[in-house]
Amino acid sequence: MSEAPLLSVQALTKRFGARVACRDVAFELWPGEVLGIVGESGSGKTTLLNCVAGRHAPEVGAVTYESAAYGLVDVHRLSEARRRLLGRTEWGFINQDARDGLRMTVSAGANIGERLMAVGARHYGDIRGTAQEWLQRVEIETDRLDDRPTTWSGGMRQRLQIARNLVSKPRLVLMDEPTGGLDVSVQARILDLLRGLVDTLQLSAVLVTHDLGVARLLTHRLMVMQGGRVVEEGLTDQVLDDPQHAYTQMLVASVLPV
Amino acid sequence: MPEAAYNYAYLDEQTKRMIRRAILKAVAVPGYQVPFGGREMPLPYGWGTGGIQVTAAVIGRNDTLKVIDQGADDTTNAVSIRSFFAKVADVATTTSTEEATIIQTRHRVPETPLRDGQILVFQVPIPEPLRMLEPREIETRLLHALTEYGVMQVSLYENIARHGRIAKTYNYPVMVNGRYIMSPSPIPKFDNPKLDRSPALQLYGAGREKRIYAVPPYTPVKSLDFDDHPFEIERWDECCALCGSRESFLDEMIVDDAGKRMYICSDTDWCGRRQ
Numbered sequence A: 001m002s003e004a005p006l007l008s009v010q011a012l013t014k015r016f017g018a019r020v021a022c023r024d025v026a027f028e029l030w031p032g033e034v035l036g037i038v039g040e041s042g043s044g045k046t047t048l049l050n051c052v053a054g055r056h057a058p059e060v061g062a063v064t065y066e067s068a069a070y071g072l073v074d075v076h077r078l079s080e081a082r083r084r085l086l087g088r089t090e091w092g093f094i095n096q097d098a099r100d101g102l103r104m105t106v107s108a109g110a111n112i113g114e115r116l117m118a119v120g121a122r123h124y125g126d127i128r129g130t131a132q133e134w135l136q137r138v139e140i141e142t143d144r145l146d147d148r149p150t151t152w153s154g155g156m157r158q159r160l161q162i163a164r165n166l167v168s169k170p171r172l173v174l175m176d177e178p179t180g181g182l183d184v185s186v187q188a189r190i191l192d193l194l195r196g197l198v199d200t201l202q203l204s205a206v207l208v209t210h211d212l213g214v215a216r217l218l219t220h221r222l223m224v225m226q227g228g229r230v231v232e233e234g235l236t237d238q239v240l241d242d243p244q245h246a247y248t249q250m251l252v253a254s255v256l257p258v
Numbered sequence B: 001m002p003e004a005a006y007n008y009a010y011l012d013e014q015t016k017r018m019i020r021r022a023i024l025k026a027v028a029v030p031g032y033q034v035p036f037g038g039r040e041m042p043l044p045y046g047w048g049t050g051g052i053q054v055t056a057a058v059i060g061r062n063d064t065l066k067v068i069d070q071g072a073d074d075t076t077n078a079v080s081i082r083s084f085f086a087k088v089a090d091v092a093t094t095t096s097t098e099e100a101t102i103i104q105t106r107h108r109v110p111e112t113p114l115r116d117g118q119i120l121v122f123q124v125p126i127p128e129p130l131r132m133l134e135p136r137e138i139e140t141r142l143l144h145a146l147t148e149y150g151v152m153q154v155s156l157y158e159n160i161a162r163h164g165r166i167a168k169t170y171n172y173p174v175m176v177n178g179r180y181i182m183s184p185s186p187i188p189k190f191d192n193p194k195l196d197r198s199p200a201l202q203l204y205g206a207g208r209e210k211r212i213y214a215v216p217p218y219t220p221v222k223s224l225d226f227d228d229h230p231f232e233i234e235r236w237d238e239c240c241a242l243c244g245s246r247e248s249f250l251d252e253m254i255v256d257d258a259g260k261r262m263y264i265c266s267d268t269d270w271c272g273r274r275q
Helices: A045-052 A080-089 A108-117 A122-136 A155-166 A182-202 A212-218 A236-241 A247-251 B012-027 B049-058 B076-088 B137-145 B150-163 B189-195 B270-273
Strands: A009-018 A019-030 A034-038 A060-067 A070-075 A092-095 A172-176 A204-208 A221-226 A229-235 B064-069 B103-105 B119-123 B174-176 B178-182 B201-206 B211-215 B222-223 B251-253 B259-263
Touching: A009 A045, A019 A045, A019 A060, A019 A229, A019 B119, A034 A045, A034 A212, A045 A172, A045 A204, A080 A092, A092 A155, A108 A122, A108 B150, A122 A155, A122 B150, A155 A182, A172 A221, A172 B049, A182 A212, A204 A212, A212 A236, A221 A236, A221 A247, A229 A236, A229 A247, B012 B049, B012 B201, B012 B211, B049 B076, B049 B103, B049 B119, B049 B201, B064 B076, B064 B270, B076 B103, B189 B222, B259 B270
Parallel strands: A034 A204, A034 A221, A092 A172, A172 A204, B064 B103, B103 B119, B119 B201
Antiparallel strands: A009 A019, A009 A060, A060 A070, A221 A229, B174 B178, B174 B222, B201 B211, B251 B259
16 A cells, blocks of 8 residues: 555535534545445435535535546545546446436447547547447446447446446546345345456445445445444454444344344 | 518617627637527527527628528528518528528528628527437536537447447537537538538527527538548439539439439529529
8 A cells, every 4th residue: 555545534524404414524545445334324424425526515624635647636626627527537436326327328338438438539449349348347248238228137237337437447436335226146246346346456445335244345444424423433344343332233233144 | 671660670679789799709609509588580489580580680781691491492481581581671682692691591501612701590499419418408518618528429429339330410510619519500411511611600590499609700610520430421322313413412302103213402502503
């Protein structure tokens, strides 16, 4: 690991009217690290992720990111143009529902190629070749390249969304429940895939999930949120095997044994 | 003389000034869609209410007006708009491209090369080139503002993936002056090269959507494409059955119940001149 964190969140507070969604959250993400954020529904996980991605502006606090192109930047002070450019080059965002992250009316190839075309790729053959390569990497048959994702299963859509995000070789991937709503065998394959990709591409990632199993498999470090606050954080195995906070103990205890 | 009950060129002076201001802004920012307070005109939306308002704002007594619809001077829409302005603006009308100072057009650019000082007024149904890809107006404006045009290229990619080539034949998107992507209105892509560095001023009016945009004379207009699928225009194996032209845009006509076909120039002025 290098000396500087890739992403740093400082004293972040986000309110919606009188309701506080995130209260004084701070963390750092180091290159090559996967950080998990767990907690029950409504604990502020997704809001935190949206603040990090620059989609919501926090009332207090800052998000700084060590960009390859622009150096250290404050995400919320960047111009919108530059933030969006970062969003489709150095960052990836994987939504829980693949439909939110995909263009459902165009083919898989066009979905994967969009980021390339957005930064100026103008050779059809090359774009198509890259799309084909990525389809293979996410284990979809390459003869589905010209299919629209409307005809695909949820698991395939999710894999396509992953390919669409990773094609620009991002350094930071934000994932919001990437396996939510999928059946367990499909979940297992996606997790395997993600684990492999994070490893080979040296990705840093923030993974929001309510599924402790997913957190255990993918993440190095874990943050537990309750009511907008971080109540516990540490190495994943440590937090899950020896939970200190009462809420974490409750969470770990509520996993159903098979 | 104009009808006494109406102001010169139908619209009142305040409205014409408002439209002229929009036109000036549009000329200053080539390809940018300028909103304007579109008025009700005595013809239905989709028949050229945008074009007719632009024409009314720029026309004067010394102008000579030509109106074409799909290249023809003798179709209902062209004839009625021409007689409308003859009546309310007291202008000379013509069918000759060379003699006209203002040419209002729907779906074509004349074959005869345009010259300095001429104004080409386009009737535009959907001014937003990104509309079919992004339904939200707020978002399309943002995409224009930030020059985020990846999605336009995605639609061309999709065309090749599905048809093996860019199958879009009309309303083919163009990049104006290296900055704004613009809908050239539903002209065939055959006419796109004529927009590039044209000596004439091009004004585009969309009545229903209340937008005006423009391409000033000699402005670069590039049709979007891929390096390995370059922009191409339509070609025909036939020539015009009336004038023998091989270089003009041809309309296919079915002439009997047995399906016999005939190809003739869509530009009636051009065709008539060559016969």
